[in-house]
Amino acid sequence: MINGFGLDRVGLLAARHPRWSAALIIFLIMATVFGLPKLRFDNDLDRTFLSYSQISEDYLQFRKKLDSKTEDIIILAQSKEPFTIADYAAMRSLSLELQLDERVKFVLSPFSMRFPQTNKDYPGEAVFLVNLNKQELDSRLSSIRNSKHEFRRVISEDMKSAIIVVAIDRSKITSGIESFVKKIVTGSRELNTKNIHYTVAGKLPAAIDLVRGLQHDLVALNLLGNVFATLITLLIFRNLRNAALAVVPAILGAFVSLSVYIWFDYPITVINNVIPVLILVLALADSIHLTLHFKSDLSQKAAADRLIHTIKEISPACGLTTITTAIAFAAIAISDNGQLVEFAVLGAASVILSHIVVVLTFVVLAPYADSTPRGERGAPRWVQVPPLVRSLVFNRSKYIIISSLIVAVLSAWGYSRAEAWFSFDRSLPESSDVLMANKILQEQFGGIYRMWIELDTSGENALTTQQGWKRLIELNRAIEAVAPDTPAVSLVSIARWVGTPEKLPTSNELKRIPGYLTDQLYSEKDKVARIVLSVPEPMHSSATLKTHDAIVKAALSSGANTVTGLPVVVRHESISLINQLGSGLLLACFIAIILIGIVFRWYKLVLILILPNVLPLIITACSVHLFNNGKFDPIAVLALTVAFGIAVDDSIHLVNRYCLLVRKGQSFDQALSVAIDQAGRAMIATTLLISMGMLASLISDFSTVRLFGKMLTLALVIALICDLLLLPALLRQKVFQR
Amino acid sequence: MKHRWFVYSFALVLQLTSGQAQADEFLKSFAGNWTGSGWARSLPDASREIVRCKVRNIYSVSTSTLSLTGRCATPGKNSLLRATIRTRSESSTYSGRLYDPEGSGSTELIGRRKGSSVILQFRVRPKKTGQTLAGTMFLHKKKHGFRLSSTGKVGDTGKLGALSNIDFRR
Numbered sequence: 001m002i003n004g005f006g007l008d009r010v011g012l013l014a015a016r017h018p019r020w021s022a023a024l025i026i027f028l029i030m031a032t033v034f035g036l037p038k039l040r041f042d043n044d045l046d047r048t049f050l051s052y053s054q055i056s057e058d059y060l061q062f063r064k065k066l067d068s069k070t071e072d073i074i075i076l077a078q079s080k081e082p083f084t085i086a087d088y089a090a091m092r093s094l095s096l097e098l099q100l101d102e103r104v105k106f107v108l109s110p111f112s113m114r115f116p117q118t119n120k121d122y123p124g125e126a127v128f129l130v131n132l133n134k135q136e137l138d139s140r141l142s143s144i145r146n147s148k149h150e151f152r153r154v155i156s157e158d159m160k161s162a163i164i165v166v167a168i169d170r171s172k173i174t175s176g177i178e179s180f181v182k183k184i185v186t187g188s189r190e191l192n193t194k195n196i197h198y199t200v201a202g203k204l205p206a207a208i209d210l211v212r213g214l215q216h217d218l219v220a221l222n223l224l225g226n227v228f229a230t231l232i233t234l235l236i237f238r239n240l241r242n243a244a245l246a247v248v249p250a251i252l253g254a255f256v257s258l259s260v261y262i263w264f265d266y267p268i269t270v271i272n273n274v275i276p277v278l279i280l281v282l283a284l285a286d287s288i289h290l291t292l293h294f295k296s297d298l299s300q301k302a303a304a305d306r307l308i309h310t311i312k313e314i315s316p317a318c319g320l321t322t323i324t325t326a327i328a329f330a331a332i333a334i335s336d337n338g339q340l341v342e343f344a345v346l347g348a349a350s351v352i353l354s355h356i357v358v359v360l361t362f363v364v365l366a367p368y369a370d371s372t373p374r375g376e377r378g379a380p381r382w383v384q385v386p387p388l389v390r391s392l393v394f395n396r397s398k399y400i401i402i403s404s405l406i407v408a409v410l411s412a413w414g415y416s417r418a419e420a421w422f423s424f425d426r427s428l429p430e431s432s433d434v435l436m437a438n439k440i441l442q443e444q445f446g447g448i449y450r451m452w453i454e455l456d457t458s459g460e461n462a463l464t465t466q467q468g469w470k471r472l473i474e475l476n477r478a479i480e481a482v483a484p485d486t487p488a489v490s491l492v493s494i495a496r497w498v499g500t501p502e503k504l505p506t507s508n509e510l511k512r513i514p515g516y517l518t519d520q521l522y523s524e525k526d527k528v529a530r531i532v533l534s535v536p537e538p539m540h541s542s543a544t545l546k547t548h549d550a551i552v553k554a555a556l557s558s559g560a561n562t563v564t565g566l567p568v569v570v571r572h573e574s575i576s577l578i579n580q581l582g583s584g585l586l587l588a589c590f591i592a593i594i595l596i597g598i599v600f601r602w603y604k605l606v607l608i609l610i611l612p613n614v615l616p617l618i619i620t621a622c623s624v625h626l627f628n629n630g631k632f633d634p635i636a637v638l639a640l641t642v643a644f645g646i647a648v649d650d651s652i653h654l655v656n657r658y659c660l661l662v663r664k665g666q667s668f669d670q671a672l673s674v675a676i677d678q679a680g681r682a683m684i685a686t687t688l689l690i691s692m693g694m695l696a697s698l699i700s701d702f703s704t705v706r707l708f709g710k711m712l713t714l715a716l717v718i719a720l721i722c723d724l725l726l727l728p729a730l731l732r733q734k735v736f737q738r
Numbered sequence: 739m740k741h742r743w744f745v746y747s748f749a750l751v752l753q754l755t756s757g758q759a760q761a762d763e764f765l766k767s768f769a770g771n772w773t774g775s776g777w778a779r780s781l782p783d784a785s786r787e788i789v790r791c792k793v794r795n796i797y798s799v800s801t802s803t804l805s806l807t808g809r810c811a812t813p814g815k816n817s818l819l820r821a822t823i824r825t826r827s828e829s830s831t832y833s834g835r836l837y838d839p840e841g842s843g844s845t846e847l848i849g850r851r852k853g854s855s856v857i858l859q860f861r862v863r864p865k866k867t868g869q870t871l872a873g874t875m876f877l878h879k880k881k882h883g884f885r886l887s888s889t890g891k892v893g894d895t896g897k898l899g900a901l902s903n904i905d906f907r908r
Contacts, residue, residue, distance in 0.1 A: 092788060092813070093790075095813065096775075096788070096789075096790035096811045096812075096813070097790065099790075099811035099816055100790060100791075100792050100809055100811050100816075102809075106814070106816070107811075107813075107814070108814065109813060109814070111788075111813035111814070112813040112814025112815075125785055126785060126787060126813065128788075128813070129785070129786070130777045130786045130787065130788045514814065514815075
């Protein structure tokens with residue numbers, strides 16, 4: 001008999017004190033109900049990428065040093081046709097209205113554009129005149145387009161899109177910011193012509209969309225997950241009372257697990273919002289194992305005795321599967337990313353809590369279920385192991401092992417062709433207007449993320465010296481050479497605008513530039529000059545990644561001291577995150593398999609379990625070519641880690657049944673055949689159930705959540721095949737027998 | 739008898755008080771919150787810039803003073819609008835101060851009323867040019883609002899030109 005590390009005793013204790021168990025369940029439900037209003041949603045997008053690494057620390061230090069008192073909101077104005085004079089007038093009214101809002105520090109728009117002093121037609125003039133005239137405006141816009149001294153592209157090439165950058169005073173960003181953003185959009189509708197469509201982008205609007213998406217997911221995923229799970233359970237049992245015996249404990253287990261968010265005071269994030277539905281299907285797997293055994297147990301006639309027998313036979317295995325799943329979750333805590341550590345803690349704690357609730361509720365409800373044992377009919381005929389499985393296991397076991405090894409090698413090769421990838425935009429719901437705007441901004445306006453390149457200007461490198469100024473010019477040229485289309489602002493670009501590119505601008509000349517901009521370009525206190533680049537997120541596409549890396553390389557080789565900004569953090573942290581999660585997965589595999597060997601006191605089992613449990617992971621890892629364009633992102637590793645934790649459960653149940661039967665005196669092959677049949681039905685039922693439950697994730701508005709669901713489902717289906725074919729084939733090998 | 743004397747002296751005090759703070763109904767009509775749009779420029783020969791303003795004018799009966807406070811926006815730049823206009827004892831003349839939007843001081847306003855307008859003279863020396871600009875500010879009352887306009891010329895030989903023209907509505 002195996003032990004479930006104490007978790008197996010919960011059922012026996014509950015059977016002895018059913019009233020206390022019921023009281024405890026009611027208490028946990030009430031505590032969760034009253035705690036629900038305290039659930040909060042994470043709106044900090046930076047947290048997805050920041051960790052305790054040096055790059056993140058440097059970026060945080062830099063932000064502190066820069067002491068930026070503003071937060072940008074970017075308004076994207078779009079028209080199906082090139083903008084008309086009326087469109088420009090409407091956009092100008094909007095930008096002036098925004099400028100007058102007391103929360104707004106400044107507004108950058110096409111209307112604040114000025115010609116460089118060197119422009120031969122309109123030196124120093126505003127591009128847009130007070131009275132807009134089509135012919136005059138066309139000529140001015142064509143002149144500015146031909147000018148090489150644009151500070152920032154604010155009107156697209158096709159004249160159908162324009163951007164207005166609104167800098168909000170950080171000290172005035174309160175909870176009312178959502179209504180402010182709404183006001184911009186609705187207010188702009190009043191001001192606009194019918195032709196223009198406005199979309200708001202930037203971190204603040206993105207955070208609003210993120211929270212909205214998370215709230216929708218929490219409700220939709222759980223509702224749909226519950227409906228799917230209930231339907232499948234009804235199909236499995238075809239009896240309302242038996243289905244209720246399986247479903248109710250699982251639903252309560254999943255519901256109570258929400259309280260873990262409140263206990264730890266962790267917010268719901270785009271990563272951990274799948275936990276409740278995941279817990280539901282895991283809890284359901286436990287309760288189906290318990291219910292199937294309870295209904296098919298013919299050894300005891302009285303329901304109370306059957307309940308104790310079921311608890312004794314199934315509960316230890318369920319306890320052990322809970323522990324291995326919790327280990328898989330906990331292994332994710334190896335990451336130094338805050339959101340992933342929270343995922344690990346929440347996952348591990350929720351699995352254990354929901355298991356306890358499932359067992360308690362099962363014991364309390366079992367006396368009210370259909371009391372007649374159904375023997376073989378505990379599950380319907382269609383939930384059966386196909387005869388082909390036994391035939392293959394007992395006649396072709398070596399072929400199964402060899403072909404599994406070949407598939408493993410091929411999948412490993414396929415996986416090695418996948419590229420580590422992490423896109424910032426994937427953290428946003430797909431229906432988000434901000435996401436749509438981000439795409440256009442990245443493709444037509446160079447990007448919305450800022451990258452800072454710092455150059456030391458202390459001592460003999462002071463900008464007032466010829467050598468210091470020359471260094472900054474050379475650094476600018478190096479960046480322009482590798483990224484000619486990337487909007488860049490520095491003291492050098494101001495010098496060019498003023499018309500004296502070989503000279504440091506004078507303080508009077510600098511006064512013509514908004515102070516917030518010049519403050520970013522030079523710090524007298526820190527003795528650094530900066531080049532500010534507007535870039536797309538590095539992993540927007542392969543081309544943007546190449547440009548990002550080229551900029552960083554060119555900057556560092558041309559004397560820059562540091563290159564920082566969110567794009568730099570995203571570029572490096574994503575790879576580091578994937579590596580850390582990969583290590584977590586290996587750790588989870590290692591600990592869980594060793595633990596199972598120890599629990600069964602069968603050390604060769606460690607070797608037996610490796611291939612059936614690792615093969616599904618390798619094949620699923622390779623499936624990113626199918627599901628994610630060959631991009632392997634942290635969510636994919638997360639799915640694999642969780643999949644391992646769940647998939648190993650099937651191995652435990654099969655081995656547990658096999659060992660029990662061998663102990664009862666059956667021959668190895670006989671025990672294996674019965675174990676495949678008995679445990680196999682529960683394994684098929686639970687895999688079907690978890691897969692259907694995870695199908696709920698397909699309605700998520702987050703592509704990451706959908707990827708998680710798809711990969712997890714695939715991993716579980718392959719794990720089922722491996723546990724029904726490969727694991728028994730290995731168990732039959734003489735070298736592994738006890 | 740004593741009671742009668744007390745009533746007389748109280749009435750006298752009331753009369754004196756009301757005489758001291760007689761509201762200039764014309765100036766008072768500019769009080770309230772206004773939104774303006776039009777154009778402005780810093781010098782007569784500079785190019786015009788579109789401008790939009792939001793002001794809150796307060797009229798003080800006790801000092802017969804109209805305080806104009808608000809924000810004006812031209813593309814890419816915001817500036818504060820602050821001025822005070824006080825009715826002088828000779829009711830048709832006005833004085834006051836016009837504050838520098840950059841916050842570096844103020845200049846005197848002096849003028850008179852002509853029909854539905856208040857015309858105020860001022861002199862400023864912008865740091866940018868270093869030259870004196872002599873200007874005239876017009877506060878013209880209209881049916882549903884008012885117009886704030888100004889003209890000026892740089893130095894003694896400069897050409898007189900319009901500096902701003904902003905129409906305000908509630």
